[in-house]
Amino acid sequence: MADADGDGEFGVDRILADIHGLVAQNTGGEVADYIPELSKMDPTPFGIAVTTVGGAVHGIGDTQAPFTIQSTSKAFTYCMALEAIGRAKVLERVGVEPSGDPFNAIEFDPVTRRPYNPMVNAGAITVAGILRDVHGDAAFDEVLARLSAAAGRRLVLDEAVYRSEAATGHRNRAIGHLLVSVGALAEPMEPALDLYFRQCSISVTARDLATMAATIANMGDQPVTGREVFDIAAVRDTQAVMFTCGMYDYSGNWAYDVGVPAKSGVGGGIMGVVNRQLGIGTFSPRLDRKGNSVRGVESFRLLSAELGLHAFDLTNPGSAFVDSFFAGAGRS
Template sequence: MAESPTHTDPQPIDAILSDVYRQSLAADVGSVADYIPELSKADPANMGIAIATVGGQLHTIGDAETLFTIQSISKALTFCLALERLGRDAVSQRVGVEPSGDPFNAIELHPATRRPYNPMVNAGAITVAGILRDAFGADAFEIVHQRFSMAAGRTLSFNEAVFKSEEETGHRNRGIAHLLIGAGALELPADTALDLYFRQCSIEVTAIDLARIGATLANMGENPVTGKQVFDVTAVRDTLAVMFTCGMYDYSGNWAYDVGVPAKSGVGGGIMGVVSRQLGIGSYAPGLDPNGNSVRGVATFRALSDELGLHAFDPTNAGSGFIRTFFDRNTGDVRL
């Protein structure tokens, strides 16, 4: 049997980032989200990429330090917190883990269980917000904000204007919340669960923050820079599994096929990807496709997956992938 080719002289990671950045800039800009008025103010020309390894290294290019709101990427992290706090069985009684095949803001529940399909669609995320509200009471947002900040390794800011904009225009989410109450998946009152949901989506991050948070998840819940254990290991495993199957809206199946890494996108223009035990990737480009994913962000991840051999089912990952070339099995570090 012929041996797989090896990368004896791999390109430096910064050169690859530069190439990927140029390729992604050539993609269509997409359309900035306007159903939340404050999001329509984003500059569609902005684009940044960051890679953070489990060994603490950071590589960036472009607008990687530009602030934007985390939006639906928060759904993965709050789900992780709910699993940690209540356990898998209790959470699964109120929200499932199946891909829905419907838009993320669909006013629809699983026909058999009468529960949200998964925590990455709005119905599931609002249910998770209700779970955290019930568990933590008035301190729920403070705890969510603190954990997000711990994962990023710095205190994250909060965008009051985006929060107010979401609160004032979130009528569809209010309809979803009342449907959930009628189905028994969400407990009264609806307003406090929605308030937490709108607030978690309005936390500000950069592409660097997303990469650091992704690296924390990749590092079994421990922030690789601060050394603090942020998330429970078992909760991280379950969260990454749902991110892999449901994290990219209606593109999730194609994402698993084309990119092959757990990821979560947000309509603020961010995408966070996690390569377990290796690294986190963050991208920012606010122009969206019809599914609500960043057009240039998707192009970035597709190119990085190809260039670095990141796909979970890429047969070259076992020995000749770019990342494996730099992976120290003894320390778990990726020396890029």
């Protein structure tokens, strides 16, 4: 069933409907099959949702269809780690450089012998280890509570996907053992890996992703409830890493074509942040060879072009704070 909230302000609903109708014709890609439970997904659902920092929600298509958040969770757990132990200590264990490798590559920075960034599996498992160090057995409850606060509703774990990931995640276990061997992850590594499997198995919708992204865009404050969810400094650093590393080894092309911080997941979701303006969430399970939703990527590309969302687009109005701050300044 189509979800079309709002009154069509600025023609957003019309634009979303036009883009949805155009992109829905693209049936390329395949659902993820390396996690058995994901291979059972219906490939046809497709939704686009937008939430503004003022709390307005617009959507079209299957915006309420549930799917697992998968790697999109990495942005939020990284933000939590920055808050928990500070920027410097996080950087000692995981870097911020794009790797140019697939998300599940068993590759570390040859100089630091640490994961390249927190948006690839090795980095995200390290971040899960940090959260385990801080929160112990309550770590997943903390992650679930924080993501729920960003979504504005109580999220739940998809038990079937979690069990499937835990039973077949041999490559991630290999990454975990290597992380221990280089000192990036403490022993025992199994609790950190279990937390990683659980965070990836949280069930969300495209509407949730849009609102969670708007929470980041709103400097950490949830735009509907007004609750402070994330620290503003951690939000800034998280957006920076999303911009350079969030779309796997497609991140450079994404920055070039779309130009907004984003994070994708193999469950079919993509979350995009337009700083101080809005959040975007898309869902379509068919993935390209890099692990990104085919329809999601195309939707973002068209939305960015239509609404002038690219960070370096001349039509992007940018931060109202900057406008007001410099309004009274003279020109030399």
